[in-house]
Amino acid sequence: MAKTIAQINEKIKAGKAVVVTAEVFTNMAQEKSLVELAQEVDVVTTATFGPMCSSGAIINFGHWSPGIRMEEISLNGVSAYEGLAAVDTYIGATSESKFDPTYGGANVIEDLIRGKDVRLHARGKGTDCYPTKEIDTWINKETVNEFYLFNPRNAYQNYAAATNSTNRIKYTYMGSLLPRYSNVTYSTSGELSPLLNDPFLRTIGLGTRIFLGGTEGYVVWNGTQFNTRRERNEFGIPKLPGATLAVIGDAKQMSADYIRSAYYEKYGVSLFVGIGIPIPVLDERMAKHLSISNDQIETTILDYGQENHPAVGMATYAQLASGSVTLPDGKQVKTAPLSSLAKAREIAELLGQWIREKRFFLTEPVQMFPKDSFVKPLVPREGGEQ
Amino acid sequence: MKRRYALRFSPTLVEQPIVSKLARTYDVDINILNADVASGRGGKLIVELSGTEENLDASVLYLSEVGVIVSEMVKELLFREEGCIHCGACTAVCSPRALRMNNEAKLVFDVSLCVVCGLCTQACPLRLFEVSNERET
Structure with a gap:
């Protein structure tokens, strides 16, 4: 049955x-x-x-006052992605610190999970709605809004x-x-x-x-x-x-x-x-x-x-x-x-x-994954032409 | 027996004839392997002491009592075991099998088999191994 x-x-x-x-x-x-x-x-x-x-975390830092549209974002010296609106970022596990190649995004994620403070540095170009041009401060998992893997x-x-x-x-x-x-x-x-x-x-x-x-x-x-x-x-x-x-x-x-x-x-x-x-x-x-x-x-x-x-x-x-x-x-x-x-x-x-303990229940998938999928290589092309 | 020690002197200790006193009182032969000592600023001696075990122990006690910081020159592997996640990456490079996985998939470290080659210090992704050259006495 x-x-x-x-x-x-x-x-x-x-x-x-x-x-x-x-x-x-x-x-x-x-x-x-x-x-x-x-x-x-x-x-x-x-x-x-x-x-x-291939792991990483999305973080929303909360808004600075006056606002900053963050660019060149780093967390404990590790570069995080700057192209997500004003105060969202994605920090990839393999991103490396500019100062210590043995410390990277994975360490930042672990430090945040452990509740440690992490140094946030970012610049902004300064706009009418986001005038601040540079910040240097500390965050932890309690101060940020979202922090999810x-x-x-x-x-x-x-x-x-x-x-x-x-x-x-x-x-x-x-x-x-x-x-x-x-x-x-x-x-x-x-x-x-x-x-x-x-x-x-x-x-x-x-x-x-x-x-x-x-x-x-x-x-x-x-x-x-x-x-x-x-x-x-x-x-x-x-x-x-x-x-x-x-x-x-x-x-x-x-x-x-x-x-x-x-x-x-x-x-x-x-x-x-x-x-x-x-x-x-x-x-x-x-x-x-x-x-x-x-x-x-x-x-x-x-x-x-x-x-x-x-x-x-x-x-x-x-x-x-x-x-x-x-x-x-x-x-x-x-x-x-x-x-x-x-x-x-x-x-x-x-x-x-x-x-x-009835704390975890199974789910029916919303959609199944592709039945036919394969991996293409990156093929070089001269001069970006056809 | 012979043992090697690192002796660290404060600036005031450098002014005292400690090494000759050691030889006369404790009947040990002293071979100075490396010396970086200067009047007025202290320094460090690497010595090899030969004598009976009793006299070597008494020498170390005397040196410590007069204020010399004594550490034995022993090359050994230090393992911060509490951080281990039992991934097994270190066992890939351990030829004498001092590091191996037991039948519960847990890492075991048998110090008696370790030859202190140091390959595991690079193989451990959590950086839990360290080769130490000196042990505090």
Whole structure:
């Protein structure tokens, strides 16, 4: 018997919903049939806590008196976007301080979430309605009007693993890659990862309510570089990065336990984002997707030492998580994760607890995401002509 | 046994014959590896002391009592563990496996395996590692 989201929400309201994490569900699938699982379990919680560079926050500072139409906005020396009316801005996680390359937009966001004061400097050209030409002051999350995260690309469905064929260490957003294929790094929570548990985005779409950074947030669009055309394995898992999500949530309610700034050597600043997504067990087909295990999730290992990152092999997450993988040339190579599985587990547990405590209900998406979408490169054109 | 120390002197201490007193009283050999000391402005000595463990300890006690700031020259890895989010990025560069993920996906640091290569100081995205050359005594 298929269930609807409305029926599941009724069960949550009645305190009768059965909620388990995706890891627990995968274990249950070893002993029970999909029919039984689809009947017994109502919601499966999935989660991830990894570095997500395409993140940032919208801030409205409130109006200065006399007014200023802000330009050249900086927060603790980090440039923020100036093209949003007079006192709105967007601060991107990877924007770097002019004074310290290890401090950036991600740190500003974390500092604000922690309740710290942040220095705001801005100039204005001075207009009849906004005469002030320069301000230098302090803000924090209590003084500003809105402060919300709006991340254009998060929760990547199956990120590729990385290695390095060259003779020197490569410092990348995939971590420190040792020379001559001496390590492989990967970034995923595997069988706990949201978009690997709903590989065709049957239940996740515009308006889906999620856990974001310690509070509730929403999926507000498909993420940028949303790609549905990747080759999939027999379990429906794309073998290279596929779907992504754009998410939004009130940063004033977030916690630095689930939003954390990071600095990758010789690469720059990024932001660890904690995301949890509840997936309704609507029917056997969803139960099948949700029973996915690490040995069924494959990803491609790319060589970050070469231009265009050519593929050097494939590995399952069970292999990657075991501590070493064997490359096609027979070399056994040490593996290391980059996203925190321990934190992802914590988020999946917490989201389950919110649902059991009737503090969090599931949503029916307002609209589903594109079924056919691919990623175009930026092609050079001479002189800006045709 | 031999141990290396950094000794920091205040301007008034520089005027006292501390090093020779150390040699005569505590029977330790003193090899001065580096000296930056000047009359009137204090300074710093890097010394290697050889002697019995008892005499080395007594030397350090004497130096501290007269007001020299003594720190042992030990190269070690400091880890601010409370900030760790268990991402695992540091384990990518740790060849002796002093840093590894346990079966609960938590980072464990086994100091006895650490060779203080320092690669993790750059690999940690939260900058939680630091190589220290001196330890306060």
